[in-house]
Amino acid sequence: MDAYCSVPFVSHSSESNTEITKILDDCKTDISSFTFSSNCAAFHRSLLKNLDSIKSSLPSSYTEQQANDALTALEGEKNTAETLKNNMLSNISSKEAVWNNINLRLSQYRNFNDQAFIDLQNDNNKRDTEINSMKTEATQLDSVISALQTCINKVTAHKMNNTE
Secondary structure, three states, rough: OHHHHHHHHHOOOHHHHHHHHHHHHEEEEEEHHHOOOOOOHHHHHHHHHHHHHHHHHHHHHHOOHHHHHHHHHHHHHHHHHHHHHHHHHHHHHHHHHHHHHHHHHOOOOOOOOOOOHHHHHHHHHHHHHHHHHHHHHHHHHHHHHHHHHHHHHHHHHHHOOOOO
């Protein structure tokens, strides 16, 4: 590690040392505005706590290495969100395939008053509701990923502007 990495950031203004914490606060505010159901609720809670941890790990006069560590942590959170979203999209695809197969079976029924038909239709309607809920959460995860990327970009720009 270079000796340069242990040199504190040089402030260009009195607010400079708190700029990264402000960026992290803004990111947390953006991400807090989303609501998730059971599929992503635990991730969402964990992400908000982790943003607080990243912020609290930065002293008022931090080194380049501490800023890099914050960026690495933010990248990790973004990667976790992307993995969760990709897993969710795969799950959606699987559920949609099942939904389509059941719809095909339903279209072959002749007696629409048959209890088996009614039960199968009700189950498929629940599956459709679940798929739509998951699609909404995947869209919200896209927004969380975007907010994290914006935060990463701002921290990177601040870091580049405040080192000598």
